[in-house]
Amino acid sequence: MIYITLICAGGLSTSIMVNKMKDAAKKKNIEVEINAMASTTFASYKKPTDVLLLGPQINYLYDEIVREYGAKGIKISVINMMDYGMMNGEKVLDTALQLLDKSE
Amino acid sequence: MENIKNKVTALFGRISPVINKIGENKYLQTISTTMMATLGPVMVGSVAVLLLAFPIQAVKDFLLKTGITPILAVVNSVTIGALALYVTVLISRNLVNRMLPDEDGSMAGALSLMCFLIITPLSKTADGIGAIPTTWLGAQGVFTAMIVGLLVGRIFVFFRQNNWTITMPDSVPPMVTKTFDSLLPCFTVGFIFIIVNRIFVATPFGSLHQCIYSIIQKPIQGIGNTLPATILTSFLMQILWFFGIHGTNIVSPIVTPFRLALDTENMTALAAGLPLPNIVGNGFFSIVCWGGSALGLVFWMLRSKSEQYRQLGKVAFIPALFGITEPVIFGTPLVFNFDFFIPFVTNNSINLCIAYFLTKIGIVARCSGVQPIFGLPLGFHAMVGGSFSIILLQLFLQLIVSPILWYPWFKRAEKKALLRERQEKA
Numbered sequence: 434m435i436y437i438t439l440i441c442a443g444g445l446s447t448s449i450m451v452n453k454m455k456d457a458a459k460k461k462n463i464e465v466e467i468n469a470m471a472s473t474t475f476a477s478y479k480k481p482t483d484v485l486l487l488g489p490q491i492n493y494l495y496d497e498i499v500r501e502y503g504a505k506g507i508k509i510s511v512i513n514m515m516d517y518g519m520m521n522g523e524k525v526l527d528t529a530l531q532l533l534d535k536s537e
Numbered sequence: 538m539e540n541i542k543n544k545v546t547a548l549f550g551r552i553s554p555v556i557n558k559i560g561e562n563k564y565l566q567t568i569s570t571t572m573m574a575t576l577g578p579v580m581v582g583s584v585a586v587l588l589l590a591f592p593i594q595a596v597k598d599f600l601l602k603t604g605i606t607p608i609l610a611v612v613n614s615v616t617i618g619a620l621a622l623y624v625t626v627l628i629s630r631n632l633v634n635r636m637l638p639d640e641d642g643s644m645a646g647a648l649s650l651m652c653f654l655i656i657t658p659l660s661k662t663a664d665g666i667g668a669i670p671t672t673w674l675g676a677q678g679v680f681t682a683m684i685v686g687l688l689v690g691r692i693f694v695f696f697r698q699n700n701w702t703i704t705m706p707d708s709v710p711p712m713v714t715k716t717f718d719s720l721l722p723c724f725t726v727g728f729i730f731i732i733v734n735r736i737f738v739a740t741p742f743g744s745l746h747q748c749i750y751s752i753i754q755k756p757i758q759g760i761g762n763t764l765p766a767t768i769l770t771s772f773l774m775q776i777l778w779f780f781g782i783h784g785t786n787i788v789s790p791i792v793t794p795f796r797l798a799l800d801t802e803n804m805t806a807l808a809a810g811l812p813l814p815n816i817v818g819n820g821f822f823s824i825v826c827w828g829g830s831a832l833g834l835v836f837w838m839l840r841s842k843s844e845q846y847r848q849l850g851k852v853a854f855i856p857a858l859f860g861i862t863e864p865v866i867f868g869t870p871l872v873f874n875f876d877f878f879i880p881f882v883t884n885n886s887i888n889l890c891i892a893y894f895l896t897k898i899g900i901v902a903r904c905s906g907v908q909p910i911f912g913l914p915l916g917f918h919a920m921v922g923g924s925f926s927i928i929l930l931q932l933f934l935q936l937i938v939s940p941i942l943w944y945p946w947f948k949r950a951e952k953k954a955l956l957r958e959r960q961e962k963a
Contacts, residue, residue, distance in 0.1 A: 442786045445912055446863035449856055473570050476638070489867055490783035493553075493560040514781065518868020520852050 436481045437467045437529050439512075441488030444471040450488075450512070453522025460523075463530070472498075484529040487511045508532040542875055549780050556782060563635055564687055565790040570635075571628040571686075572793050576908070578623055582616025583804065583907040585609040587923060590807045590905070613808045617801055618671055621678035625653040628686030629693070636694045644719050649689040652730040653682055656737070656745040673746045676801035680754040681746050683794055689726055696722040754798065761795045762817050764893045768886045771826055775882040778829065781872040793819060803906030807923070813903040816896050820904040823911070824919045824931055825892040828860040830884040832915065833939030834877075835865050837947045843954040859914050869950075876950045884942050888934045901926045 437454070439447035447469035458465045470478065472491055485507050487495060492511045499509050510532055516524045559565065589609050591597055600606045629649030633642035654669070657678070662668050673681070696702070702718045733745060742748040760766050770792050777784030800818035807813060835857045838850030846869075853864035866872060871881045895901040905923030913920075919931035 441863075442783045443911060445859075446856065446861050449861070449864075473566065473573075476635075488783075488863065489781055489872075490778075490863060491560075491786070493557045493782050493787070496557060497561045514867040514870055514872060518853075518864050518866065518870055519849060520864055520868075 435463070435465045435483050435530070435533065437465055437484045437486065437526075438475065438478065438480075438482040439467065439469040439486045439488065440472040440475050441469070441491055442471065444469050444474070446490075446517075447486075447488050450517065450520055450522060450525060453520050454526045454529075455522070457523040457526045461526075463526075465526075482507050484508045484510070484532055486525065486529060489514045489517050545875075546873075553780070556777065556780075556787065560782075560787050563632070567628060567632045567635055567687070567690075568683065568794065569786070569790040570631050571624060571683075572790070572797065574627050574631070575620065575623045578616040579620070579908055582613050582618075583905075583921065585612040586617065586804045586808050586905065587907060587921070589613065590810070590923060592924065610808060613804070614671060617804050617808075618675045620676065620797075620801055621674050621682035622650065622653070624679055625649045625682035625686045628683055629690035632687060632690030633693055636690075637697055640697065642690075644723075645690050645693040648693065648723060648726050649686045652689050652726060653678075653685045655727070655730045656681070656685070656734045658738075658744050658746070673744075675805060676798045677750050677754070678746060679794060679798050679801070681749045684749060685730075692726050692729075693722050696725070754795070758795050758798055761792065762799055762815050764817075764890065767817050767822065767889055767893070771822075771885040771889055772882065775829070775885055778866065779872065779878060779881055781867075796822065797908075800904075800906035800908065803903065807905050813905070815906075816893060816903055818904060818906055820906055820909055820922065821892070821896075822889075823909050824904060824922055824927060825888050825934060826885040827915070827918055827931060827935060828857060828862045829866070829881075830888050830935065830939045830942070831862040831865050831871075831881075832857050832935045833884075833941070834869070834880075834943040834947060835862075836940050837943060837951075838865070838869075841947075841951055841954075843951050844958055845954055846951060859912055860918060861912070876953070877946055880943050880946045884939065887942060888938060891934065891938065892930060895930065901930045 439451055441447040451467045451469045454467050455465075458467070466480075468478075468480070472487075472494055475485075482502075485498065485502060487498065487510070489512055495509070495511055503509060508529075510528065512525055513528070515521075516528075588596075588600060589606065591600075597606075600609070626646040626649055630642035630646035633640050633645040657669060657673050660668055660670050672678075701721055703721060705714045705717055737743070737745040737748055740748065742751065770788055774784035774788045777787055796817070796819040799815040800820050803813045803815050803818060803820075835850055835853050838846040839854060841847045841850060849865065849868045853862070853868060856862070856864055869877065871877045874881075892901065896903055902922070902924035904927060905921065907921040907923065909918050909921050911918075915935055916928050916932055919928045922928065922930075
């Protein structure tokens with residue numbers, strides 16, 4: 434199982450993206466668990482995270498997030514603006530999976 | 538034009554580290570999480586206020602006859618009327634929690650409450666019973682509550698980080714050691730606030746509360762209640778959004794405490810049946826600037842001749858009806874797109890002017906101060922305003938004004954998009 438977590442300001446717009454990504458994963462038969470939440474709640478999030486994706490609107494938090502979680506083996510990336518805008522779940526899912534491939 | 542674009546982009550490169558600094562600022566983040574965490578009691582109190590001031594007389598009579606009205610008034614006093622108490626506990630707890638991940642922060646929260654009460658003047662009721670006046674527990678004490686909470690939390694962290702504890706021999710059980718660990722910061726903080734309180738009692742202000750309220754909170758609140766200040770904040774937020782940054786998130790922690798205090802004043806007046814003192818507040822701002830006023834643009838996209846825009850319109854329409862406009866912001870994109878710079882940055886400000894004016898002359902009622910819930914659909918989002926006229930205002934701004942304001946810019950961009958699409962096909 435691969436765990437992907439999306440964070441943005443309130444966890445609302447990322448939750449739309451989560452649904453699109455889940456659809457894409459189902460089509461490709463990939464076993465993933467994807468969740469969205471506010472950036473502030475991630476610190477107390479108990480479930481595992483393999484890939485952490487930031488909504489482009491909070492890319493200003495990228496450095497801080499990498500500092501805090503990068504060392505824990507979580508792959509961190511900011512979602513591409515256009516993919517986010519078009520809610521292209523397939524592409525964002527692919528990017529997330531590629532991040533994992535690279536590390537292995 | 539190209540020159541200006543390069544300059545703006547270069548300028549952004551220079552200010553972006555500053556924005557990162559603000560966004561990462563622990564204290565501002567703490568304020569932001571705290572304000573969100575007070576939502577529970579604030580919501581309960583808001584329902585009480587809305588019922589107390591229900592626009593239908595029959596409902597009001599019923600509540601009065603059944604004896605519910607006094608109960609609602611009490612609910613209001615212990616929630617919104619005691620906002621400062623919640624703020625002071627939570628802010629200290631959250632700061633410690635953020636700075637020391639291993640610490641749950643509840644000790645610091647309790648300490649902060651203690652210090653807040655130390656500086657709050659006591660009095661007596663007519664029957665001679667000791668009492669804490671509610672004066673400083675509500676809107677007027679919010680800012681002091683924040684300062685006390687941040688200070689106490691910070692001192693607590695300082696003690697922990699420097700390992701200033703009473704060292705116990707190894708044979709002492711860990712539970713006991715833990716209690717002693719907290720003794721030193723507890724006594725130090727308590728001592729500091731007892732002294733601070735004594736000093737301020739001796740000043741003409743009479744209390745730290747009065748001093749902070751008169752010198753900091755009241756003047757800034759006064760400025761915050763004006764149209765220019767409101768426009769300025771919307772302007773800043775939108776400029777940040779133009780650079781792809783969640784502007785609302787960056788600016789909110791700075792302005793929310795003051796706006797919330799304005800809202801609280803309105804709610805208190807409403808519960809007491811008095812005229813509402815303020816036009817501007819958090820509620821007003823989010824009802825007027827709902828979804829960044831971007832819904833109008835999505836409308837045009839839905840019916841666009843451009844393939845790209847029509848596609849985006851379909852994706853963005855439903856979220857936009859719920860005030861979630863990230864798809865249209867990043868999909869158009871409006872970010873770093875100079876074709877849409879002017880409407881993207883100024884539409885909210887124009888809406889604010891219209892709304893302020895309509896409220897000022899009395900066509901639209903003043904907002905109740907109840908906090909709208911983000912994510913509710915258009916119109917429903919404005920219901921907490923407490924008046925039908927406010928719902929109409931939101932519909933008018935989003936369904937009529939916003940499409941008009943976007944139209945000329947959209948047409949220009951659409952032409953470009955069509956040209957591009959034709960060339961790609963050829």
